[in-house]
Amino acid sequence: MEPNFTNELVAMLPRLRRFARALTRSVEEADDLVQDTCERALANAARYTPGTRLDSWLFRILQNRWLDRCRQSATRGQEVPVEEAYEVVGADGRRDGLNLIVMNRLRSALDTLPPEQRLVLVAVCVDGLSYKETAELLDIPIGTVMSRLARARAQLHELVLATEEDQREERPAHVAQS
Amino acid sequence: MSHNPETKPVKPEDREPDDTMLMAFADEALPPETAAALAPRIAADPQLSTKVARFKADRALLRAAFDPVLEEPVPDRLVAAIRARAAAEPASPAPARRPALRAIEGGEGPGSAPPAPVATTRPIALRRRGLSFALAASLALLLGFTVGRLVPSSEPPAPTLSLAALVESEPVRALAEQGTSGESVALAGGATVLLLGTLERGPGRYCRELEVSGGPQPGLAILCRSAEGTWPVTALVALVPAEAPSGFAPAGGEIEHDPAEALREAVGSLRLLDREAEAAARARGWR
Known part of the structure; x- marks a missing residue:
């Protein structure tokens, strides 16, 4: 294998890992997906057109591998504690007391x-x-990107943000909730 | 909306913006002229600005949640597995694009070039400025709308939960209802709640901005008065404790926003009242 190609692959690992982390439920699962993706890429390197964007090509492999896995595992994997699943250290390296709660909610919302x-x-x-890059990556029309994205975010809003919002209007907020 | 054939064709920016359009606005994905035309409408409409704020918040939250992965060292075993696999693969029949680099395996020998970072064509991945601030705003928004459910009495008080419980307590409600900006109230447990100011969300819709200090979890909160006269927490942000004084500001210090401002942005368009206006609004019973 061309060392050049391999090096470029290795240089892409942080971004691939971030992408995979947001798709899967644990660090292990994410890295497994990344490794799987890279092995696929190496086995099919001949199909990669030099000069085109390697990142797009890799992301396409990654998302196909992930969709295959989703189809295979109708059964849910075991739950991983959120501290293990995600880094809960803030961007500046400090632990933030809020992150854990929100991350937990965010993760369950993503899973749905x-x-x-x-x-x-x-x-x-x-x-x-961009919407356009996403459309190309997933090979779907840009309008579909936008409608899926809007639906996904509406669901996030509902699950992470605002399930109580309407009820709050009708109910005094300081009354203890059970 | 009636269709009048004599009117000019409806431009996208003249339509009532739907959620997809607001999302695209929040994502800065609209053509500049459409966005520019839409901006004042959104600014003038609290409902629209809340939606846009949410789209910004969820994006910021996702970035904040997963961007730290970029900073993590890639596990050695992952790199080793890939290199082992690469060594086992026959050389690609595709022509080499440029002379092979050998920086990673060969160490930093003289003349060795660094591995080509392919991702650099997309500066967005490297743009970390404002991330912490964005997280603060997201958290404020997220927690603001879920506080009611986050206060189960059985659970041990996590920092935010205790903060939420604190600002929903009776003395704080009384402070919000009757207090003058600058007044404070001391609570059991050593916390002090200071009334920072009064904000107007729209005609007859008032909010109070509070700072919690001295307790186990410092923070900022905005309470907005409901029609029934209660003061539910609309937005809340916990501040990083004292040993980390720079709080949410990243090390670069480029951010002109502070958490208080982030909190206000999370709630939507708010106008800060001066003391006279505050006194007048209170005298009217916040109507």
Whole structure:
């Protein structure tokens, strides 16, 4: 294998890991997916067109591998404690007392999304791809990207943000909730 | 919306913006002229600005949640597995794009070039500025709308929960209802709640901004008065404890926003009242 290709692959690992982390439920599962993706890429390196974007090519492999896994495992894996699943240290390295609660909610919310919606959400909101880049990555129309993304975020709002919001309007908030 | 054939064709920015459009606005994915036309409408409409704030918040939250992965060292065994696999694969028949690099395996020998970072064409992955601030805003928004459910009496008080319980207590409610900005109330447990100011969310819709200090968990909160006269917590942010004085500001210090401002942005468009306006609104019974 060309060392050049391998080095470029290794240089992409942080981004692949971030993407995989947002798709899966644990660090192990994410790294396993990344390794799987890289092995696939190495085995099929001949199909990669030099000069095109390696990141797009790798992300396409990764999302296909992940969708395959989703189909295979209709059974849910064991739950991983959130402290193990995600880094709960703030961006500046300090532990933030809030993160854990919100991360827990965020993770459960992500787990409830249909895979296609989760992919779009992660591509745009985690990896920062544009709507157009996401459409190309997933080979779907840009309108579909936007509708899936809006649905995914509506679900996030509902599960992470605002389930009580309407009721709060009708009920005094200081009354203890059971 | 009636369809009048004599009117000009409806431009996208003249339509009532739907959620997808607000999302695209929040994601800065609209054409500049559409976004510019939409901006004042959103700013003027608390409902629209709340939606946009939410789209920004959930994106910021996701970034904040997963961007730290980029900073983690890649596990050696992952790299080793990939290199072992690469060594086992026959050389690709595809032509080499450029001379092979050997920086990683060969160490930093003279003349060795660093591995090519392919991802650098996308600066967004490296743009970490404002991340912590964004997280603060997201948290404020997230917690603001879930506080009611986050206060089960049986659970041990996590920092935020205790903070939420604190600002929903009766003395704080009384402070919000009757207090003048600058007044404070001392609570059991050593916490002090200071009334920072009064904010107007819209006609007859008032909010109070509070600072909690001295207790186990310092923080900021915005309580907005309901029609029934209660003061539910609308947004809440816990501040990093004293040993980390720079709080949510990243090390670079480029952020002009402070957590208080982040909190206000999370609630939507708010106007800060001066003392006279505050006194007048209170005298009217916040109506």
